[in-house]
Amino acid sequence: MKLKIMFATIAAAAALSLQAEVLPAPQTTGGKPMMQMMKERMTQRDIDPSQAVSKQDLSNILWAAWGITHDGKHTVATAMNRQELVLYVVTPTEVSRYNPEAHTLTVVNEGDFREAAGSQDFARTAPLNIVLAVDTAKQDKVEFQAYTAGAASQNIYLYCAQAGLKSVLRAMFDRVELPKALKLPANERILFVQTIGH
Numbered sequence: 001m002k003l004k005i006m007f008a009t010i011a012a013a014a015a016l017s018l019q020a021e022v023l024p025a026p027q028t029t030g031g032k033p034m035m036q037m038m039k040e041r042m043t044q045r046d047i048d049p050s051q052a053v054s055k056q057d058l059s060n061i062l063w064a065a066w067g068i069t070h071d072g073k074h075t076v077a078t079a080m081n082r083q084e085l086v087l088y089v090v091t092p093t094e095v096s097r098y099n100p101e102a103h104t105l106t107v108v109n110e111g112d113f114r115e116a117a118g119s120q121d122f123a124r125t126a127p128l129n130i131v132l133a134v135d136t137a138k139q140d141k142v143e144f145q146a147y148t149a150g151a152a153s154q155n156i157y158l159y160c161a162q163a164g165l166k167s168v169l170r171a172m173f174d175r176v177e178l179p180k181a182l183k184l185p186a187n188e189r190i191l192f193v194q195t196i197g198h
Ligand SMILES: Cc1cc2nc3c(=O)[nH]c(=O)nc-3n(C[C@H](O)[C@H](O)[C@H](O)COP(=O)(O)O)c2cc1C
Pocket: 041, 042, 043, 044, 045, 120, 168, 169, 170, 171, 172, 173
C-alpha cells in the first residue's frame, strides 16, 4: 500500500513538472515611444484584485524581462554573459518557472502562494507576481546579480507603463516560505518580487 502511494506521488510530481504551457508570441514591435514610457514609469500599489492580467500581457512582460533577442542572448545584459536570471510566475492558482528559450511556463507548484510572495496587502491579492531570482552557480557576485535583476525589473516597469498596467518592485517577501513555494533549487537565490495588475 505504502509503495502504491509512493508511486502515485512520484507520478503526480512528474506530471506537474511536465506541464509546459506555450505562451502567445511576444509582441516585439510597435508600442509607445521609449522616451514617453520612461516618463510614465512609476510604482502604483492600488492594484485591482478582481482584474486578471491577460496571457498576451504576461507573455510580453516575461519577454521584456528576460526574453531571447540576439545570438541566444537576452533583453538584459549579463556580466560575462553568465545569463543567471531565473523568473518564476506566481498567480492565484499556481507557481510556474519561465523558460526563455521556448517562451514557455512550467508549473512547479499548484495553489495560492501569494501570501509568501508578499506580506503587503496589495501583493496578497494582486493577480500576478514575477519572482526575480538568480542562479548563483552561474554568477556568484552579488553586485552583478543585482544588476541583472534590476535591469529586468526596469524592463517590466517600462512595459507596464506602455501597456497601462500597474507595477511595484518589492524586496518585501517571505524569505522562508517563498523559496518553499517555488521549490527553489539550492543554487538559486530570490532577489525581488514584482507585483503587477490593473
Ligand atoms: C530595490 C527596491 C525594493 C523595493 N521594495 C519595495 C517593497 O518591498 N514594497 C513596496 O511597496 N515598494 C517597494 N519598492 C518601490 C519603491 O518604494 C518605489 O520605487 C519608490 O517609492 C519610488 O517610486 P517610483 O517607483 O514611482 O519612482 C522598492 C523599490 C526598489 C527599487
